[in-house]
Amino acid sequence: MVARPDKLVIAISSRALFNLSDSHKVFEEQGLQAFSHYQVERENDALEKGDAFPLVEKFLKINQMLAGEPRVEVILLSRNSADTGLRVFNSIEHYGLDITRAAFCNGESPYRYIGPFGCNLFLSADGVDVRQALEQGVAAATLVAGGSREHRDDVLRFAFDGDAVLFSDEAEQVYKREGLAAFTKAERASAQSPLGGGPFKGFLEALQRLQAEFGLDACPIRTALVTARSAPAHERVIRTLRAWDIRVDESVFLGGLPKGEFLRAFGADVFFDDQPSHCASAAEHVATGHVPHGIVNIEA
Template structure:
């Protein structure tokens, strides 16, 4: 499978990209069969943008800057199957999003697919999927969902991302010492290892990606 070298690969769940809160309610209350039936019956109804829509659109715009070489690749990651995902792809085409790849895992674990696509960052509205990605060594974050009108989706001119240090860019070893042994042990450990670089954290690979480290981001 293509590894997208020198390209920022971002996986996003369909529920983070589009407003699927009503559909998610049907899934939770009536089960997968009712959810699939609803999606098939409404496959030509265009989904409203979700809370991650503007960010993904901005990331895709990076491909319009400079050379013809792609700088970002967006992959829709979903536990859905192909039958219940037609509506998602119809919506992608409607909004003219340059997304051509997806992992539809039919209820299986997403982590192996994140690794196969060499994903730098995974965004999802599902906390379990995010934790699964982090456990697999992939940088991941939760997109909190809410109902938005299309007019509320503002264009992003510049992407700005703030990183925490401990347990994000760097490992959580110092934080674990603080929590388990207290402030004095933490300070002693920091003094002892002052010249020793901290091991990488889950977001280190994303931060070091040549695209995320460029002026275009």
């Protein structure tokens, strides 16, 4: 992967940015030729906003708050051809989004361009592409369709699950194999030993570097750890973040309670979790990304 320390880059698929459900249905039911005709015929009709649109809009506004070269960028990665993708670019222009770089792959997976573009995060509606991105070492998630969203201000709020997302799944493996009592005992015994990093550790580090360019009272980004852990398993998490020299703005230890209402209270623009059942529940309240990583997804 090509590092771009000067910039935080999010790659997003066209189906995550815009609502392409109608045209995707045409593709699935009638094939590629019908899909192409459908898109070209409507290329001047702006697409409806997709699940990730509010997140992207807030993200791009950060450049307006900092002097000098843009510090964030959104790259469009699409399975469309450039010809059918013209509707997507016309919609980007319609909404005034500052997105200028893209890869249209004409039916092939675009994940192979994530590295050359130096992307820190990939959001897609295609789970296969997301898994391939994770294998490249890039934070990636499949957006789960859900209910309506409330966006109360311009602050960009990222919420993360802990195990198998920010952290490795080593503790979750103990829980799956031996149960809650063994998990709690093991975490108490290992409280002083930092957990390994998960697929979103690097993205959180990049977010923190960007946050550091703002004063605490003026930062347009907030982060939260929202985990099913509770005391005493909280200590290892806190010490791990301390060892990594990473700060999260809010930490919520739920002890198994459903996460949805807490994510709504935080005002998350997106929440990342490895467990499909947690994602389905959270998606009723906030935009949610499934991270197909760790033992839960190996067994799935």
